[in-house]
Amino acid sequence: MYPARTEQNLPLRPGCEPACPGCPHRQLAAAASETQKFNWLQQQLAPWQDRLQPLKAVAAEKRWGYRDRVTLACRWLPEQGWQIGMHLKNAWQDEVLAIPNCPLHTPRTNRLMQLLAAYLPTAETFPLAWLVQAGSQITLVVKSRNQPPLAWLEDLYPEMERLGYEGLWLHLNPSTGKKVLAKKTWQLVWGQPRSLDSQGLIYGPQGFQQLLPELYQQALQEAERFLQPDDQSCVVDLYSGAGASLQRWLNQQAACVGVESGGEAVEAAADNAHEALILRGYCRERLPQIQAWVASTDPDQQQTRLLYTNPPRIGMEPEVTRWVNESYQPERLAYLSCSAGTLKRDLESLSNYQVVRLQPYDFFPQTRHVETLALLKLTAKRN
C-alpha cells in the first residue's frame, strides 16, 4: 500500500481513538481520500491509465458506520477489565486498543463490544481471544481446548436479539493467534446457524461479505453488462464465495461453474446458486474439473465463454492465470480486485487480452484500500 499522507484536515470523529491505526484516511475529506486512491491507481495501473474511470463511491452519510463484519482482538487486563478492539503488534508493543465507540462500525457492532466487555467473566474463566462478527452471525473464539462456562451469556441473548443478531457460535481454538479460525470445534450456542444478506443470500459465521452492498451490486451490474451472459454462454466464476455473482449469471440462463476453497461458502453457494456446479478447493487444483465441465457443457465449442474472477488480495494463482490466458480463453473476462499490485501483475500475464476498462470502487471508505473492476476482451484467436 502507498504511504499515508501526513496532511490532516479534519478533526477526529467522536469515538475515534487517536492511537488506532485502522483508518489512515479518517482525517481526510471524502474528496481528498478519493483523489489519493485514484492517484494511487493511476500510478499502479499506469499501462492502462487511459482506461481508468473515475472512482465510484457511496454518498457522504454512508461513509461511516458501515462496518458490520469485523474481527476484533480481546484481552483481559486485571486493572481495566476486557479490552476489545485493534491488535497493535510490532517490535515495541503487543497490546489491544479498545475501540468501543468506533465510528466506522455499525452501532450494533459497538453495542456488542460494549455488552461483552461488561458481561464477560475474567480471562481465567473465559479465555476469549477474538470476537468475529459476520453480519448477523457472531463467533467467540476461545483459546482453550475445554468448554468454558456459558451461563453468563443468558443475560445477553435478549439484547442480541434486539440488535438483530441471529446466531452466536463458540469456537474453541487453542492455537488461535495470527490465524484466527480453525476448521474444527464450532458450536452454535444460541439462535440459528445461517442468516440472509440484503440480497437474500444465505451466509454463516465465516461468510465473506462485501461491506457496502449497494456499491458491490453496482460492480456486479457493471461486470454483467460487460460479460453479457445468456443461455448461449458458459461462465467460469473463480473464487466464487457464497455465490452472489453466480446467482446473477444463472438469472441470465448461463451455464455456470464456481470454484471456492471455503467449506462454509461452498455449502452456502450450493443453496444460493443451486443450478451451478460448485467445486470446492483451490482454483489451481480444480483446473482439470473445470476443463472437463467446459468440454461437457460446450462439446461443439458453440457457446460464448466468459470468466468472472474475484480473488483474495494475493491475486490469481499463476497456474490459473496461465490456464485462462492459454487454454480456456474466454471471450470476455471481468476481474474484481482488492489489490492494485496483484491486479497489475495478473493483467500483464493475460497477454492474449486487451484491457477495455478499469472501474474503481471505494468499497472501504476511510481506509487506504480500493477495489477495481477490470474488464478485458480476448484479442488472440482461440487455440
Ligand SMILES: C[S@@+](CC[C@H](N)C(=O)[O-])C[C@H]1O[C@@H](n2cnc3c(N)ncnc32)[C@H](O)[C@@H]1O
Ligand atoms: C475476495 S473473496 C470473493 C468472494 C466472492 N466472489 C464474493 O464476492 O462474495 C475471495 C474468495 O476466495 C476464496 N479463496 C481464497 N483463496 C482461494 C483459492 N486459492 N481457490 C479458491 N478460492 C479461494 C476465499 O475463501 C473467498 O471466499
